[in-house]
Amino acid sequence: MRNSAKITAALLAAGALTLGLTACGSGNDGASSSAGHDGPLVVAASPTPHAEILNYVKDHLAKKAGLDLEVKEFTDYVTPNTATEDGSVDANYFQNQPYLDDFNTKRGTHIVPVVTVHLEPLGLYSHKVKETDALKSGATVAVPNDTVNEARALKLLAANGLITLKAGVGSEATPRDISENPRNLTFKEVEAAQTPRSLDDVDAAVVNGNYAISAGLEPAKDALVLESAKNNPYGNFLAVKEGNEKDPRVVKLAGLLTSPEVRKFIEDTYQGSVIPSF
Template sequence: MRKNIKLTAAAAATAALALGLTACGTASDPGAKSASGDKAAVTEPLVVAASPTPHADILEYVKKNLADKAGLKLEIREFTDYVLPNTATQQGQVDANFFQHKPYLDDFNKKNKTTIVPVVNVHLEPLGLYSKKVKSLKDIKAGQTIAVPNDTTNEGRSLQLLAANGLITLKPGVGTDAKLSDIADKKGLEFKELEAATVPRALNDVDAAVINGNYAIEADLEPAKDSLALEKAQGNPYANFLAVKEGNEKDARVVKLAELLNSPEVKKYIEDTYAGSVIPAFGPAAK
């Protein structure tokens, strides 16, 4: 059983307030320890916010199998939404986070005036279309309802997936930030916008749903086997990465974790554990 701290949105907000009132800091708190990699900083645990699956699972593998040998103390805090990990990183309640891709982060920083930056790419979770009511794409007909994530980047990503598979037609020139209003031809389909984390629970209430890879796995779906349609990995801009508040990229602990997350051991763990539902995507993250 995990010893990580699992935080729902409400619990995380309470924890964030409590942490903000204490004198304890993290690497994002300049008064606590420097980001220059001095001995004191290296001996403090690196606190990383992460989505439960696969992010926290990958970090748990690193913690149990690689971190001690590398001299890294790692603490994992699980969050079940896509907002609090970034706000907690920005405010210094955690040192880093691991849950998101670049289009989402760019949109988040712009809307919230935050300064979170990517450190290193780790993996890709292909977005997929799922259904409990139809067996194939050709069975999706006019009048049926498809649920999609309601955040800007994942909704756009979902609409691109639907368009690529002929279920809708988007207006010319529409990119990854596509909205429902950018659909040129719905082909009689209806759409239900939901928070990404809740989409799997809506599968019984809609005809099909576009679900993020991590939430699909949590819902006991196997993207490589159960999806009606799945994103292609080649040229995909949605690699998930380790991220920190700007200025903390050179924290010795962050550098060490980045190296471990791109190690051959982690590559094998991802390939063996997820069988194509999560794909290694190592390398420098786009700035």
Template sequence: MRKNIKITAAVAVTAAFALGLSACGTDSDPAAKGETGAGADTSKPLVVGASPTPHADILNFVKKNLAEKAGLKLEVKEFTDYVLPNTATESGQIDANYFQHKPYLDDFNKKNGTHLVPVVDVHLEPLGLFSNKVKDLKDIKPGQTVAVPNDTTNEGRALQLLAANGLITVKDGVGTNAKLSDITDKKGLEFKELEAATVPRALDDVDAAVINGNYAIEAGLQPGKDSLALEKAEGNPYANVLVVKKGNEADPRVQKLEKLLNSDEVKKFIEDTYKGSIIPAFGQPAKS
């Protein structure tokens, strides 16, 4: 029986409270009992937080088809934002998460003082430019509005996608850290910054929008087919990673999941299910 549990912003206060407890090393803190890392109780399920699509879908494929044979009990909890999975992993409410790329993780750690580390790369979600109002890049004209994700790494990534397709010009050298203030020529476009998860819902209110691959798929879009422009996979640093709190990489359950997520079976599942909109990107994460 599937045991996905959706966690929404309503539990943000609980997550923050648990984070405070973990910092104090109370008896409820698994780390205080020696229950993490190599000493983790392998008879307990590994609880992994994930965005619904494709992360939870991939994890549930592993749970249904691969985990039992590997001796892994796996529980999947679905999150619908980009903050709570990390705070819940930091606090020990969950054991791991799978929803983000390493540049976002690095930025999150820096801003929040968390101690989260990537374990293994799994897949790439190419960022795409979509529109319900124009059919081709050349139809995007001065005076029109483009929505972009408002978190640091994805906004920079979105601006570079627009620059690569000639819609804007950005300062040399800013890379994926680009901000709206780094645009040197907007070419008459206006920009609307939105939380990544809400961008697909804004498609009818703007002329075009840069949407993360997972949210595009959840909205019924096919990035490989429906986008006006799509990120290239070659040399792309934005592979989505399995993440744990530092010290828990040695948890035998985490190591089993790491291997399963990079298995031939998962590769085939991703390719057959997402048909190029999600791409396998196996291997070790890049060094910080």
């Protein structure tokens, strides 16, 4: 997962740019990967569902709107932001506001949201039980190890009565902030992308929606418990480096990503496992 990326066939064929696929590769003073605002808009995205949604836009909507769009896939949660910061890509689409706030603070980056597109409900999954009541005392639950998603996972468990968190804990909650653990659950912290793979080794795992879908899980059907979409702060958005919000290409893409056509594509394709946020 570390610094991994796969270049789309279209990008290879075009030979439009050469990227140093490192998490912190800088050295171009934040210059855009495409000269000025005239070249193709290169967007970094998680494969599912972000790149799938972007590729729908590319194949069905972009040409008519006069947008030259290139999609670059990454499987980690670091490189899309660092590549956007250093100008290796023009924008990214993979994250939510609490994650971005934490990332900018810790990494000194200057990434800002442009438009929120969808929500991927976080879910608790298991290969060993079919309902939360069947989780035995001392069961092991895998949770994402990044700050925001771990807190989000613990809040999901708390909302469903499995644990109680200390009053006032926010987006940095860890297992140390659990005040009541009636089932004496044990928590295994793993990289978010590895949580689906951990299901054979633990009793249950809290999995981000995109990784669940990539692993063949159907959140709307397979999750033991699932986040509510109501008043949910974890909508995923298109993001750019600060100062690039009004790039005409970015404005065009923002409009397309929140179009009726994209809403229908999301609803038809993901059947409630990904929810439009517009």
